[in-house]
Amino acid sequence: xxxxxRLARLRDAVGGDDExxxxxxxxxxxxxxxxxxxxxxxxxxxxxxxxxxxxxLLTETGSLGVLANSLVLVxxxxxxxxxxxxPLAVLTVQTDLPGRRFWTVVAALPLVVxxxxxxxxxxxxxxxxGDLADALAPLGVERIPAIYGLHGTALVLILFTxxxxxxxxxxxxxxxDGTLVEAARTLNHSRWAAFKRVTVPQILPGVTAxxxxxxxxxxxxxxxxxxxxxxxxxxxxxxxQRSLGVPEGYPALLSMQLxxxxxxxxxxxxxxxxxxxxxxxxxxRQPGRITLGAWKWPALAFCxxxxxxxxxxxxxxxxxxxxxxxxxxxxxxxVVAWNSLKVAAAAALAASLLALPVAGxxxxxxxxxxxxxxxxxxxxxxxxxxxxxxxxxxxxxEFTQSLYKTVPLLVFAYVVRFLxxxxxxxxxxVLQVDPKLTEAARTLGRSPLGAFRNVTLPLxxxxxxxxxxxxxxxxxxxxxxxxxxxxxxxxxxxxxxWLVRGAGSYGAAAIPALVLVGVSALSMVVILxxxxxxx
Amino acid sequence: MADSELTxxxxxxxxxxxxxxxxxxxxxxxxxxxxxxxxTAVSDLTLSVRDGELLTLLGPxxxxxxxxxxxxxxxxxxxxxxxxxxxEEVAGPSTFVEAESRGVGIVFQDFALFPHLSxxxxxxxxxxxxxxxxxxxxxxxxxxLVDMPGMGDRSPDQLSGGQQxxxxxxxxxxxxxxxxxxxxxxxxxDVRLRVEMREEVRRILKEAGVTAVSVTHDQEEALSISDxxxxxxxxxxxxxxxxxxxxxxxxxxxxxxxLGQAGFLSARVGTGTVDTSIGSYDRSLLQGLADGxxxxxxxxxxxxxxxxxxxxxxxxxxxxxxxxxxxxxxFIYHVELxxxxxxxxxxxxxxxxxxxxxVAVDLVADHSLSWYPKQG
Numbered sequence: 062x063x064x065x066x067r068l069a070r071l072r073d074a075v076g077g078d079d080e081x082x083x084x085x086x087x088x089x090x091x092x093x094x095x096x097x098x099x100x101x102x103x104x105x106x107x108x109x110x111x112x113x114x115x116x117x118l119l120t121e122t123g124s125l126g127v128l129a130n131s132l133v134l135v136x137x138x139x140x141x142x143x144x145x146x147x148p149l150a151v152l153t154v155q156t157d158l159p160g161r162r163f164w165t166v167v168a169a170l171p172l173v174v175x176x177x178x179x180x181x182x183x184x185x186x187x188x189x190x191g192d193l194a195d196a197l198a199p200l201g202v203e204r205i206p207a208i209y210g211l212h213g214t215a216l217v218l219i220l221f222t223x224x225x226x227x228x229x230x231x232x233x234x235x236x237x238d239g240t241l242v243e244a245a246r247t248l249n250h251s252r253w254a255a256f257k258r259v260t261v262p263q264i265l266p267g268v269t270a271x272x273x274x275x276x277x278x279x280x281x282x283x284x285x286x287x288x289x290x291x292x293x294x295x296x297x298x299x300x301x302q303r304s305l306g307v308p309e310g311y312p313a314l315l316s317m318q319l320x321x322x323x324x325x326x327x328x329x330x331x332x333x334x335x336x337x338x339x340x341x342x343x344x345x346r347q348p349g350r351i352t353l354g355a356w357k358w359p360a361l362a363f364c365x366x367x368x369x370x371x372x373x374x375x376x377x378x379x380x381x382x383x384x385x386x387x388x389x390x391x392x393x394x395x396v397v398a399w400n401s402l403k404v405a406a407a408a409a410l411a412a413s414l415l416a417l418p419v420a421g422x423x424x425x426x427x428x429x430x431x432x433x434x435x436x437x438x439x440x441x442x443x444x445x446x447x448x449x450x451x452x453x454x455x456x457x458x459e460f461t462q463s464l465y466k467t468v469p470l471l472v473f474a475y476v477v478r479f480l481x482x483x484x485x486x487x488x489x490x491v492l493q494v495d496p497k498l499t500e501a502a503r504t505l506g507r508s509p510l511g512a513f514r515n516v517t518l519p520l521x522x523x524x525x526x527x528x529x530x531x532x533x534x535x536x537x538x539x540x541x542x543x544x545x546x547x548x549x550x551x552x553x554x555x556x557x558x559w560l561v562r563g564a565g566s567y568g569a570a571a572i573p574a575l576v577l578v579g580v581s582a583l584s585m586v587v588i589l590x591x592x593x594x595x596x
Numbered sequence: 597m598a599d600s601e602l603t604x605x606x607x608x609x610x611x612x613x614x615x616x617x618x619x620x621x622x623x624x625x626x627x628x629x630x631x632x633x634x635x636t637a638v639s640d641l642t643l644s645v646r647d648g649e650l651l652t653l654l655g656p657x658x659x660x661x662x663x664x665x666x667x668x669x670x671x672x673x674x675x676x677x678x679x680x681x682x683x684e685e686v687a688g689p690s691t692f693v694e695a696e697s698r699g700v701g702i703v704f705q706d707f708a709l710f711p712h713l714s715x716x717x718x719x720x721x722x723x724x725x726x727x728x729x730x731x732x733x734x735x736x737x738x739x740x741l742v743d744m745p746g747m748g749d750r751s752p753d754q755l756s757g758g759q760q761x762x763x764x765x766x767x768x769x770x771x772x773x774x775x776x777x778x779x780x781x782x783x784x785x786d787v788r789l790r791v792e793m794r795e796e797v798r799r800i801l802k803e804a805g806v807t808a809v810s811v812t813h814d815q816e817e818a819l820s821i822s823d824x825x826x827x828x829x830x831x832x833x834x835x836x837x838x839x840x841x842x843x844x845x846x847x848x849x850x851x852x853x854x855l856g857q858a859g860f861l862s863a864r865v866g867t868g869t870v871d872t873s874i875g876s877y878d879r880s881l882l883q884g885l886a887d888g889x890x891x892x893x894x895x896x897x898x899x900x901x902x903x904x905x906x907x908x909x910x911x912x913x914x915x916x917x918x919x920x921x922x923x924x925x926x927f928i929y930h931v932e933l934x935x936x937x938x939x940x941x942x943x944x945x946x947x948x949x950x951x952x953x954x955v956a957v958d959l960v961a962d963h964s965l966s967w968y969p970k971q972g
Binding site: 259 | 700702767
């Protein structure tokens with residue numbers, strides 16, 4: 062057995078005879094290069110300014126304050142997500158909490174509320190002239206705690222990103238081998254001691270993975286801090302790029318700083334990923350449920366409070382707008398929705414086509430180049446949308462003026478951002494197809510391309526469709542690139558919401574916002590269906 | 597397990613180690629029953645385990661053996677009955693000592709080594725009441741005992757199956773439990789390793805001098821490692837005894853057919869003989885048959901090594917060969933007798949007999965045979 066393992070590893074290192082052809086490698090490489098263009102554009106722009114100039118800006122401007130603000134926000138959001146997500150996961154997986162299935166769904170659902178819509182509804186409800194203030198004014202309450210700034214931003218981000226921690230912790234708890242707890246108990250450890258010494262170390266990688274996802278989200282989210290008026294990188298880049306008075310190169314400097322912080326988070330994440338493999342446990346017996354007793358009531362109150370804040374408030378406020386606005390809800394023009402559909406469909410089509418060679422190559426090749434191209438397409442995922450948009454603005458002013466703020470450039474931004482979703486689903490479908498099937502087709506006289514068309518493609522079609530659907534749905538709700546790259550006068554659902562928010566006419570935003578929540582919910586359904594399909 | 601209206605001189609095989617002395621009993625189960633809803637997993641189990649012995653609960657899957665083990669460990673609570681460990685009641689109508697306070701060690705089927713801890717840390721896990729030096733010393737002793745010195749710094753996923761089992765043994769022996777439980781200890785090992793580890797585990801247990809209860813569905817494993825075997829079926833004990841006694845003289849039809857490739861030969865008890873379709877034999881052939889019972893119908897237990905098939909003419913034949921089974925070192929011929937019974941005959945090398953050939957069957961056993969009242 063050991064011998065065959067060694068042989069397999071040797072084959073991995075040198076690449077076996079079944080390596081895919083050169084043409085596929087070239088195609089995959091071209092796609093990877095294409096989608097990493099924005100990053101190149103940003104670096105070119107920064108080098109044009111000269112790094113000396115940028116270093117000077119670092120101290121002259123308030124960019125260090127922005128850095129501090131961003132780090133503070135990330136710290137509180139990450140901490141908050143762990144404090145909300147981990148207890149919820151433990152309660153719903155390992156205790157006798159009444160209605161565990163219900164609370165599991167409730168705890169995961171806030172993911173379907175785009176955080177900027179969440180922030181929008183929170184400002185509307187709890188802002189200085191919001192619904193709560195209006196309701197309290199007759200009672201003589203004149204001031205309520207300000208929702209703007211760090212507190213509000215952190216609160217909203219925690220409420221809509223803790224599900225990352227909840228879901229990864231839950232997965233870790235579910236895959237955790239309960240026999241280990243029994244082993245600890247027969248080795249003279251109480252339930253609590255066994256939890257501390259066995260369960261906690263085992264679920265720690267899961268918790269950390271979720272926390273890093275939340276940190277990355279907090280770092281790259283543009284809508285929430287903008288609505289909550291908190292000066293972090295994303296918000297400042299957007300403002301600086303639109304203002305005339307800022308020093309030249311300031312947005313580029315902020316972007317570079319943001320990317321550096323993102324790189325640190327990603328580096329941490331990849332180290333966690335490596336450690337993961339040795340934590341796989343084989344047993345499947347679930348540990349006995351913890352009896353809550355009287356703790357049941359505080360636990361239920363906690364679950365309910367999280368549910369009310371993260372689901373009740375946004376959905377309630379949207380329904381309230383809808384109710385209040387009367388006929389005004391139909392003010393927005395259908396062309397806005399049509400525009401959204403058009404660009405999303407274009408992005409989905411382009412991303413699926415580009416994903417095929419990358420995913421096919423990554424799934425079938427073990428070479429370093431395949432890994433590299435696969436990872437490169439993920440660059441757009443890691444780079445915050447604001448930075449992608451800024452880089453594309455630079456790129457178009459520098460090289461292709463005719464593309465500046467055109468629909469093709471906008472679609473390109475979406476493809477850069479969301480190609481990884483398509484690559485991910487397509488690659489896992491390709492991995493499901495037994496390579497022997499294509500070998501069989503080849504021995505039956507098909508060319509490599511013919512075998513792909515007649516055998517592989519029909520088998521991976523559901524995965525390709527799922528990837529396209531995901532790109533379509535996430536494009537529909539993308540905010541910063543839409544705001545920064547849309548042609549003048551080109552309105553989508555997202556930019557329309559942004560516009561009426563500025564104008565304060567909330568009722569007009571009700572329908573578009575509800576549509577976007579529905580769109581997010583649909584993308585969750587696609588992801589879950591895909592997981593089941595692959596599982 | 598009682599043989600209904602027929603009695604024998606020695607229905608209960610005397611324990612070869614002599615009568616049980618209460619003083620050297622470590623573990624005692626009295627009327628232990630476990631129900632899950634309306635399902636009864638274990639029913640009215642009474643059993644005692646002696647100091648230093650290795651007792652194996654043997655039975656098919658679903659017979660309640662693992663449930664029994666988990667009740668012994670304190671991981672399940674009996675619905676009825678009393679479990680006493682070292683003269684102390686650990687489970688009863690009003691008492692229940694939790695797993696962590698019971699002084700019971702367990703080796704799990706999949707070993708359940710803590711993947712985030714090294715081999716040393718795994719073995720030291722239960723040593724919470726000693727200082728570091730004493731714990732270190734104990735860990736070293738145990739790694740020596742399981743023949744893995746110098747491997748303490750490895751992590752469990754760097755170990756082979758056999759090594760993982762050694763570590764699991766060392767870990768559960770470390771806190772010096774009153775009793776060690778082994779749950780299907782060899783089922784996660786491949787066949788060759790299994791035979792090697794059987795002897796190794798027995799050596800380690802005997803060297804440690806620990807009292808142990810193991811459960812398995814593998815009869816060969818049970819017979820080869822145990823001091824005593826308890827055969828379980830459907831939540832009840834069928835027979836307890838040393839391996840030879842249980843194998844040679846099964847007290848019930850279930851035990852007989854569960855152990856070895858059993859066949860049954862219909863026979864009629866005469867005044868001086870026992871008449872079967874392959875011949876008449878002296879009454880002494882049947883083990884412990886009391887006087888009388890002339891005319892009774894019985895089933896006689898015959899294993900493949902008790903019978904031999906001989907080519908014969910149609911007229912002299914007792915039956916025909918219906919199947920030829922090659923096991924490597926030997927052949928087993930399945931012979932359908934004229935009365936419809938199917939028996940198996942063991943041959944050490946290939947005979948020139950094919951399926952469908954008429955054969956005579958000879959009884960070559962040099963020991964008395966077990967028998968059971970005719971069914972139906």
